[in-house]
């Protein structure tokens with residue numbers, strides 16, 4: 654049963670969409686929401702914001718709690734990390750709609766460089782500090798091959814890397830992206846528990862399945878638009894087959910005839926990370942006037 658506070662906005666007819674209220678995912682979530690056309694006005698200190706152009710209410714929550722709210726059906730849709738879904742033991746209770754390509758990092762077992770602990774085996778029976786207690790216990794159960802592990806796993810909510818230096822832990826389990834935090838604390842990684850990124854998730858029995866699907870499509874459109882550019886060039890028709898082999902596009906290139914006899918204009922989506930190399934090759938096989946255009950948005 655929920656108790657409705659009259660100072661809260663009425664969200665009864667709206668899909669509840671949970672987004673991280675701070676931390677590493679916050680800025681990227683806000684820019685994604687803007688890109689998919691979600692407009693809202695969040696008042697200071699308010700964790701619920703009504704979306705003005707869709708029947709959605711955004712709920713700003715700690716990233717670490719979002720999988721639980723989605724799994725229990727208290728919110729319909731959410732953005733959080735795969736690590737959090739696994740740690741919340743919510744994998745079987747949420748559906749992954751799409752991976753978001755940000756929040757990429759690894760959950761790693763770390764030990765002080767100046768310590769005898771060089772492999773995870775060396776940490777068996779020792780003291781581990783982490784914000785990911787369940788995943789850590791699961792990992793040590795595999796290592797110790799028993800349900801009753803001898804390794805002591807203790808929870809801290811942040812700045813996990815400080816635990817060894819302060820004498821609370823022999824090793825830690827924490828997220829690593831660039832490795833700067835780990836190295837600054839005199840630690841090194843000795844094992845990887847999982848690789849993670851942010852995901853859009855929904856409850857298994859969503860109250861607003863059509864709206865959730867629209868959001869999924871919008872998100873995928875934006876992610877595709879961010880990943881690709883539109884490449885246009887002219888080429889003699891007899892070079893077309895080779896050019897299409899170089900840049901086949903997502904589905905197929907669009908080919909139109911030029912006024913000039915024997916020439917065609919080609920328009921094709923190319924992944925940004927392959928662009929320079931593909932332009933070199935197209936030029937080599939005779940393409941001219943190669944232009945590259947940003948894609949602002951798309952539906953695929």
Ligand SMILES: Nc1ncnc2c1ncn2[C@@H]1O[C@H](COP(=O)(O)OP(=O)(O)OP(=O)(O)O)[C@@H](O)[C@H]1O
Nearest residue numbers: 675676677678716734736737756757758828830849
């Ligand atoms: N350094 C990082 N690089 C990429 N993704 C990260 C990084 N740190 C955390 N994440 C991702 O973001 C999620 C939320 O972590 P974050 O650190 O933002 O939350 P928090 O600890 O509650 O916030 P804060 O650190 O501001 O207190 C993590 O579960 C992980 O999926």
Ligand SMILES: O=P(O)(O)OC[C@H]1O[C@H](OP(=O)(O)OP(=O)(O)O)[C@H](O)[C@@H]1O
Nearest residue numbers: 811812813828829830831832833834835
């Ligand atoms: O490998 P890096 O690029 O250094 O990133 C990893 C750090 O990022 C996160 O910390 P955060 O900044 O969220 O602080 P917190 O530990 O207090 O949550 C994570 O817990 C690591 O400490």
Ligand SMILES: [Mg+2]
Nearest residue numbers: 676677811812
């Ligand atoms: Mg953090």
